[in-house]
Amino acid sequence: MFIDFYYRLKQEGVPVSLTEWMTLMDALARGFAFSSLSAFYFLARAILVKSETNFDRYDLVFSRYFKGIETPEDILAAALAWLKSEKPLPAAPPTPAALLAQYNVEELRKLLAERIEEQKKEAVKEKRGGPFWIGTGGTSPFGESGSGGGVRLGGESNSMSAVKVAAERRYLDLRDDSITGVRQFEMALRALRQLSTKNEAPMDELDLDGTIDATSRKAGMLNIVWKRPRRNRMKVILLMDTSGSMLKFAQISRRLFTAVNRTTHFKDLRFYYFYNCVYDRVYANANHTQPVNTEHLFKTLNPEYRLIITGDATMNEHELLRPGGTISWNENNELSGLDWLKRLAKMYPHAAWLNPVPAANWTHYETIPPIREVFPMFELTPAGLEKAIQKLKTR
């Protein structure tokens, strides 16, 4: 069954909807896809998959599902068969009834049948045997030619190449598996920009409510009131632990903040890394080859910066409490880790520590309670993040 393609996509985790599936049927019925199977590959992907992070899943399903299907008319036939079958629309929200009303299935059937007829005629006319496709020019937008770039698909012998290309899994790197609930995190982080109206921005935006208010108080004498626009003044330092399992969270945090920064535009956003605890130096990169003196941060980044630390705050007690406690072989701290943390907290009064260790377990580790006395600590969950943001907004 053709509809299995849809279900397999869903199973693989592509959030495809029936609306989109019907749009694809619509496109097929209008004859948009059939210069080759590879044209179908792109058409279906553009309609069904709305994020490059799901391209790999699509490829997986495509390469498995279309393995046996070699010619595009097989797809048309399959689509028609599905539309003709007893229950073309599976019961799933949004309700089939609503969808049926939206798409004229009868019309789709008719059009698909016409397409198939057209293909046959075309093949006879061109005396082509074997697989044939319409629209190597003409009305189909999927021509065979075209220049440059991307995967080159299409062309006579390429009925299999779409499957092959899909099987290559070129989009593996774009997958987003490691991050869950990104949108939730974003919603929470977005709150950071509300800080923007506070102080420095010039008052150059009309305050309509204020104007009406002031004007009516002056008995109708126009009195225009200006306010500060919503400009983001937020400056953020993200300081990330990269020890052991924390590296994963560092990467997630960094990605999240980068993503949020694209939309909220912090005035400045800095990333630094540490291993277990902060001492004389932090690092500009995650593999710790570029040290930056912590003092240098103090000198160059003023207390207006919001400091967000991600880390599990778990380490050997010595590492936290003793001078010289760092486990990095090439360092030797004169101040203890805890003292460095205190200096950081003093320098950046707007600060929060995000900890992926569940809050219920915090008391099980010796080093978490002392650190919690220095920094307000929150779980690294969407809810915890939300609380942390609240905290960062107030001193």
Place this chain on the structure above:
Amino acid sequence: MTTKPGEYKGTGDYIASADLQNIVNVAVALGRPLLIKGEPGTGKTLLAKSIADSLGLQLIIWNIKSTTKAQEGLYVYDTVQRLYDSQFGGCDVADIKQYIKLGKLGEAFAADKPVVLLIDEIDKADLEFPNDLLWELDIMNFYIPETKETIAAQNRPIVIITSNAEKELPDAFLRRCIFHYIEFPDKAMMRQIIAVHHPDLDQILLGQALEMFYTLRALNDLQKRPSTSELLDWVQALALGGVKPDKIATAIPLLGVLIKKDQDFATVLDQLHQKGSGDKAPTPYGVHNR
């Protein structure tokens, strides 16, 4: 009656891959907005211009900022002007029509020929912004209560929407769109793109520059990988500066044109150094050595 736009085939100043051309045509034919994603500098914004040029249509650009509201796209009611006029006279303030200014979406609907409407960087706006636009984009008209007028599109505009972020857009919105992800160009395509902008470049120089450019892009840990725009600037600067091709592999002249962030600058020098690509590589700059 509606006029059907022709077929998009790319333009001389814009290199569009075959699949991109096809998807554009599908989106136009299905009357759906085309959502374009891709790394910075992959030609997302320029695509809309190329489509407009190729089809001979007017291009209307709506640049989205973090404060943009969906309503502004429809129309703005200039209450301030009206207030002024009511105070100081001059115009007939009862005629509200003169204080209604169509937004970009409104302009696109009101046009008497089909237009290309670019909604650039939609992800900059509030998370709900795309959803707020859905209805009008779907039914292609809106009502202005102030003047009791309905602005209805005579021709469905070709709507191109670009997004930069990894940030997710709302599902309801995505379901309505056709989606295309512009992949970062491979070397062959990049040569074509460069040829569009700098047709007379020395090919040996270009080859060396491309080699280095893709090496740099492959480095781990860059905050911002150099993009097409930076490469275009760089090759031009190299040519203007009369840099010898063989210099590129060893010294990376004018690296500052490609790499903008201090931290990245350090990363580049550091990692290339480690790879042993040059004992001649200058000492890392911007690193606070112990």
